Amino acid sequence: LTVLGIETSCDDTAAAVVRSDRTILASNVADQTALHAAFGGVVPEIAARAHTEKLDHAVEAALAASGHALKDLDAIAVTAGPGLIGGVLSGVMLAKGLSAASGVPLVGVNHLAGHALTPRLTDDLAFPYLVLLASGGHCQFLIAHGADRFERLGGTIDDAPGEAFDKTARLLGLPQPGGPSVEAEAAKGDPARFDFPRPLLNRPGCDMSFSGLKTAVLRERDKIVSDKGGLTRQDRSDLAAGFQAAVADVLAEKARRAISAYLDHAPEAPAIAVAGGVAANRTIRAALDRVAADGGLRFVAPPLQLCTDNAAMIAWAGIEALRDGYDTSEPVVARPRWPLDRSQAPMLGSGK
Numbered sequence: 281l282t283v284l285g286i287e288t289s290c291d292d293t294a295a296a297v298v299r300s301d302r303t304i305l306a307s308n309v310a311d312q313t314a315l316h317a318a319f320g321g322v323v324p325e326i327a328a329r330a331h332t333e334k335l336d337h338a339v340e341a342a343l344a345a346s347g348h349a350l351k352d353l354d355a356i357a358v359t360a361g362p363g364l365i366g367g368v369l370s371g372v373m374l375a376k377g378l379s380a381a382s383g384v385p386l387v388g389v390n391h392l393a394g395h396a397l398t399p400r401l402t403d404d405l406a407f408p409y410l411v412l413l414a415s416g417g418h419c420q421f422l423i424a425h426g427a428d429r430f431e432r433l434g435g436t437i438d439d440a441p442g443e444a445f446d447k448t449a450r451l452l453g454l455p456q457p458g459g460p461s462v463e464a465e466a467a468k469g470d471p472a473r474f475d476f477p478r479p480l481l482n483r484p485g486c487d488m489s490f491s492g493l494k495t496a497v498l499r500e501r502d503k504i505v506s507d508k509g510g511l512t513r514q515d516r517s518d519l520a521a522g523f524q525a526a527v528a529d530v531l532a533e534k535a536r537r538a539i540s541a542y543l544d545h546a547p548e549a550p551a552i553a554v555a556g557g558v559a560a561n562r563t564i565r566a567a568l569d570r571v572a573a574d575g576g577l578r579f580v581a582p583p584l585q586l587c588t589d590n591a592a593m594i595a596w597a598g599i600e601a602l603r604d605g606y607d608t609s610e611p612v613v614a615r616p617r618w619p620l621d622r623s624q625a626p627m628l629g630s631g632k
């Protein structure tokens with residue numbers, strides 16, 4: 281199978297062509313960071329308009345780079361949710377038009393399934409595997425039993441860690457997106473100078489909380505500012521390092537608990553994977569790698585550029601869905617909310 285993927289659910293306009301032997305023939309991502317910079321966050325209306333302007337070109341460029349004409353492809357996979365609805369709609373509408381014009385079938389993909397299945401695009405990873413999906417809007421431990429079957433073990437009860445990275449960056453005057461800028465700043469800092477909380481660690485289960493952490497960063501920052509009149513370079517690095525260490529500790533400790541729940545399923549080749557933008561963080565990857573090794577699990581971490589939003593993961597999730605019996609005669613419906621867990625809603629397909 282060779283599939284075109286389209287991703288427009290947040291602030292990245294992305295198109296890719298992927299083959300079922302796991303070859304990424306083409307993948308481009310145009311981020312809108314510059315457009316939203318003045319607003320300190322993603323503005324949905326601006327994002328939707330930019331997607332509409334850029335997507336045609338992104339798709340043409342991906343097809344050209346792949347060496348395939350649209351009509352020769354097996355499917356068009358498009359993110360149908362969850363995400364900013366204006367952006368999701370621009371992608372779905374373009375995909376529907378392309379599908380109608382070319383006769384190539386359409387697959388509606390859950391963006392979170394795209395993240396959670398990415399480890400199988402880059403690795404020989406069998407179901408069931410444990411995956412930590414940590415991104416800008418989500419944080420959950422899932423057992424991936426199949427392309428369309430995810431069991432949620434627990435997750436954040438408030439902010440997502442990516443959101444906490446972004447807010448912390450704002451508090452420290454670092455550029456957006458906050459993840460990479462906080463990570464770079466933290467590399468120069470002392471993670472032990474500030475004693476930031478590790479919320480919910482003493483509570484059983486895999487639930488997490490990250491909103492108190494950014495409040496703690498705010499409090500320490502304000503204390504330094506009122507004592508000394510401002511932050512030095514070193515203060516900023518130490519705050520970033522302390523924050524990042526706290527996030528890594530919480531994720532690692534909760535991963536231990538998720539692993540023990542996962543091992544109850546007696547998987548043949550136990551593995552824990554990471555996915556989502558926050559999985560691009562090297563300190564967090566290293567912490568999870570250690571936890572995996574302690575538990576005797578293989579650790580699977582996709583390359584950084586496949587952790588943050590991209591369309592190769594959407595094309596790949598489309599391939600997985602097709603191999604799993606996805607019915608392309610079902611109409612694709614755009615949805616702002618679309619939980620991965622089957623107990624909450626169907627994962628792939630239409631609005632039935």
Ligand code: ATP
Pocket residue numbers: 290362363391395414415416417418441442443445446457458459460463556557558559560561562587588589
């Ligand atoms: P979702 O997938 O939940 O809908 P999203 O698509 O906006 O949200 P992703 O693109 O998967 O999220 O991830 C973006 C988030 O990842 C941002 O919050 C960003 O700060 C964070 N992030 C990116 N790189 C890093 C990094 N190196 N360290 C920590 N966080 C990171």
Ligand code: FE
Pocket residue numbers: 391395415416556557588589
């Ligand atoms: Fe995402």
